[in-house]
Amino acid sequence: MYVNGNVKLVYIGGDAGDRSVLSMTDGPANVFCNKSGASCTATAPGTIVDLGSHTGVLNFTLANTTVTSVFDTANTAADGYYHARITADYADLGIFSMPEGAATVIDSLLDTAHIVYYIGFEDRMHGDYDYNDFVFALIDPPIAGVPEPLTISLLGAGLLGLGFSRHKARA
Numbered sequence: 001m002y003v004n005g006n007v008k009l010v011y012i013g014g015d016a017g018d019r020s021v022l023s024m025t026d027g028p029a030n031v032f033c034n035k036s037g038a039s040c041t042a043t044a045p046g047t048i049v050d051l052g053s054h055t056g057v058l059n060f061t062l063a064n065t066t067v068t069s070v071f072d073t074a075n076t077a078a079d080g081y082y083h084a085r086i087t088a089d090y091a092d093l094g095i096f097s098m099p100e101g102a103a104t105v106i107d108s109l110l111d112t113a114h115i116v117y118y119i120g121f122e123d124r125m126h127g128d129y130d131y132n133d134f135v136f137a138l139i140d141p142p143i144a145g146v147p148e149p150l151t152i153s154l155l156g157a158g159l160l161g162l163g164f165s166r167h168k169a170r171a
Contacts, residue, residue, distance in 0.1 A: 001058050001073065001086060001117055005141035007051040008109055011043040012102045012118070015095070016133035018066035020123050025059040025072065027051065034134055037065060046101035048109070060084070062134055064123045071121060083122045085131040093120045095132035106137050113142045 011032045014020070019035040031049050033040040051058075061072045062083070071083035090098055098106075110116060117138045120131030127133075 003054050003058050003140045007054050008139045009049045010102055010106050010137040011047045012135040013045045013099055014134040016123050018064050018123050020134050021063045023061050025061055045099035046105040062121045069125055079125050085120045087118050090118045093118060093131055109139045115140045
């Protein structure tokens with residue numbers, strides 16, 4: 001996922017029997033966990049983590065500590081499947097209803113310009129691939145619009161032509 005700005009994560013929940021921990025590759029470990037254990041306390045739906053300002057591609061890992069498996073948002077696993085599903089529409093995940101607390105928090109962080117991605121993980125190798133085992137939202141400011149170089153060149157050429165024609169008309 002490409003991000004540009006102050007990124008926030010919101011834990012939504014999960015429907016898993018296994019204990020899993022979400023971390024950011026090249027970033028903080030133990031961001032969220034679905035069940036308490038040695039490395040972190042169970043996260044409540046609606047919990048926010050502010051990752052600060054980032055520009056570029058973010059990758060997250062989910063470590064299932066019950067069966068010792070690690071999956072990420074960028075690569076297929078040894079079973080040939082992606083264990084993370086990313087969508088801009090929560091309904092596309094086709095999973096449980098979003099807890100009200102998480103929905104309220106996400107709504108409070110959004111305005112018309114922000115982008116939200118919903119990420120659902122499958123936490124087991126050769127699992128059921130329903131992507132409901134660990135779910136969170138990523139909220140990112142929009143990417144600032146930058147004019148393409150051709151547009152700037154055309155605008156410059158037009159202004160030069162206008163200036164030249166006005167100069168020629170005076171002469």
